Amino acid sequence: MIHGNNSRQQFLLLLILLLPTLAFSAHYSTQNTFQSDCGKNVANCEGERHFPDGSVYQGEFMYGKPHGKGIMTWKDGSVYKGQFVKGLRHGEGEQTFTDGSAYLGEFNKGFMHGQGLFTFACGHEYHGMFIKDKMNGKGAIHFMDGDSYNGDWVDELPDGEGTYTLIDGTRYLTAFRSGKRHGEGTVVFPTEDLMTTYWKRGKPVKSARFEFQNGDQVVGNWESGSLLNNLTYTLQSGRTVTGNLSLIETELIKNNIKPENLRQNIALVYYAIAMEYKIIKNYKKATEIIDMAQSKLFPEDALYQIIETQKQNNNINIQIN
Numbered sequence: 001m002i003h004g005n006n007s008r009q010q011f012l013l014l015l016i017l018l019l020p021t022l023a024f025s026a027h028y029s030t031q032n033t034f035q036s037d038c039g040k041n042v043a044n045c046e047g048e049r050h051f052p053d054g055s056v057y058q059g060e061f062m063y064g065k066p067h068g069k070g071i072m073t074w075k076d077g078s079v080y081k082g083q084f085v086k087g088l089r090h091g092e093g094e095q096t097f098t099d100g101s102a103y104l105g106e107f108n109k110g111f112m113h114g115q116g117l118f119t120f121a122c123g124h125e126y127h128g129m130f131i132k133d134k135m136n137g138k139g140a141i142h143f144m145d146g147d148s149y150n151g152d153w154v155d156e157l158p159d160g161e162g163t164y165t166l167i168d169g170t171r172y173l174t175a176f177r178s179g180k181r182h183g184e185g186t187v188v189f190p191t192e193d194l195m196t197t198y199w200k201r202g203k204p205v206k207s208a209r210f211e212f213q214n215g216d217q218v219v220g221n222w223e224s225g226s227l228l229n230n231l232t233y234t235l236q237s238g239r240t241v242t243g244n245l246s247l248i249e250t251e252l253i254k255n256n257i258k259p260e261n262l263r264q265n266i267a268l269v270y271y272a273i274a275m276e277y278k279i280i281k282n283y284k285k286a287t288e289i290i291d292m293a294q295s296k297l298f299p300e301d302a303l304y305q306i307i308e309t310q311k312q313n314n315n316i317n318i319q320i321n
Helices: 245-254 263-279 283-295 302-312
Strands: 045-050 056-062 065-073 079-085 088-096 102-108 111-119 125-131 134-142 148-154 157-165 171-177 183-188 194-200 203-211 217-221 231-234 240-243
Touching: 203 263, 231 245, 240 245, 245 263, 263 283, 263 302, 283 302
Parallel strands: none
Antiparallel strands: 045 056, 056 065, 065 079, 079 088, 088 102, 102 111, 111 125, 125 134, 134 148, 148 157, 157 171, 171 183, 183 194, 194 203, 203 217, 217 231, 231 240
16 A cells, blocks of 8 residues: 555545555564574474564564464554464454554465455545555445445556445445546435436546436536536426526426425436535535525425535545546
8 A cells, every 4th residue: 555645546535544564574584582492493383583673573483484373563563463474474464553554354475465454544444355455356445424435446446346325325336447437327316316427537527317206307418517507307298498407497387397396306406516516626616506405405305314414524525536
């Protein structure tokens, strides 16, 4: 795993912390101190060994190297408890780091490798596959803000098929490339309404189609990240109205379409747009539009409560791109 703010880590922001390999090296076979007779000529024994770098090993040895169960404590306070093979962490074990992060799972030749659970110092948790200290393969990460991602990983980033779930239950089912949504996908809202659209390098492009529970549909094109204008609203009856959301709502009510049959559908389009602004970290615009969505609803509406959940977490960054 690597540290910092480079372009390949936008999905995880500052989530990925410095994780040294901490592999035990056979180069420490000289200039060290044994507390028991576990030298290189002894096949199997238990003892303690101090190394020139300040690290200390307690446990089983084979011919002078940690082999079997043991505990390695490094000078900086990092600790590994688990299995060793020929001086390297290998098998099941637990590694704790000085920043408060920890890994529990499989090791191979000194690396976190295989299935494991990594708990970050900030409280995020990743459970899944590792290859040579990196999140690779199938895995799920749960963020402290309540969001989560479950799917494919390549070199620390979501890459392949996956599902990103917001704290309110909204699910993004799509492909990812280098940590960003890329390609066609579906958004499943907690109300069970759907939006099908396209993303390119994390931003919505091309068309979007909403399919509502009452049979109505809305179709539009993303323009500068928004769907506010040039929409077509199709009633279940087949009748259509075009324009921006405000005009569509006015026209339908004017033609005796009951507001209660429209308010959640119209509000959901506003909500979807607001989430896209929030994802690209334009929180001012996101707040403005999500307030517009909520203004269409009554407190007893399901979507009203969903929006309340988002507003309570408005100052927490969504991790998805």
